[in-house]
Amino acid sequence: MTLKDIPVGQSAVIEAVGGEGALRRHLLDMGVIPGAELTVVKLAPMGDPMEIQIHGYELTLRLADADQIQVTPVETRKAAPETVRAA
Numbered sequence: 001m002t003l004k005d006i007p008v009g010q011s012a013v014i015e016a017v018g019g020e021g022a023l024r025r026h027l028l029d030m031g032v033i034p035g036a037e038l039t040v041v042k043l044a045p046m047g048d049p050m051e052i053q054i055h056g057y058e059l060t061l062r063l064a065d066a067d068q069i070q071v072t073p074v075e076t077r078k079a080a081p082e083t084v085r086a087a
Contacts, residue, residue, distance in 0.1 A: 001073065003038075003052070003066040011039045012071035019068040031055045032069060 006012050014036050017027050031054055032038075038054040048063045 001071060003040075003061070003069040003071050004050075004063050006040045006071060006073065008040050008042055011037060011074040013037050013074055014069060014071055016070040017068065018070065019065070023065065023068070027065065027069070030059060031057075032059075037074065038071075 001012075003012065003014075014032060014034050016034060017024060017032055019027060036054055038052045041051040041053050041058060043050050049060045050063060050066055051058055051060050053059075
């Protein structure tokens with residue numbers, strides 16, 4: 001599955017970064033590296049580009065570039081249980 005196929009709000013882990021030459025180097029330089037977890041934040045009104053959150057910052061990618069990134073979806077995480085304070 002590629003990043004292009006991940007719906008808004010879903011998280012995924014990067015498995016491989018495709019592309020060739022400058023494109024691949026550019027993606028890697030921006031932190032799009034195998035093992036990194038990302039979340040799809042939103043799509044532009046016409047569907048291209050997409051915005052992801054990775055390493056604590058937002059990154060915008062064209063769908064053609066997102067199609068070069070192999071990912072594995074991550075289950076939606078449950079919210080951490082609230083701590084109970086003693087009175």
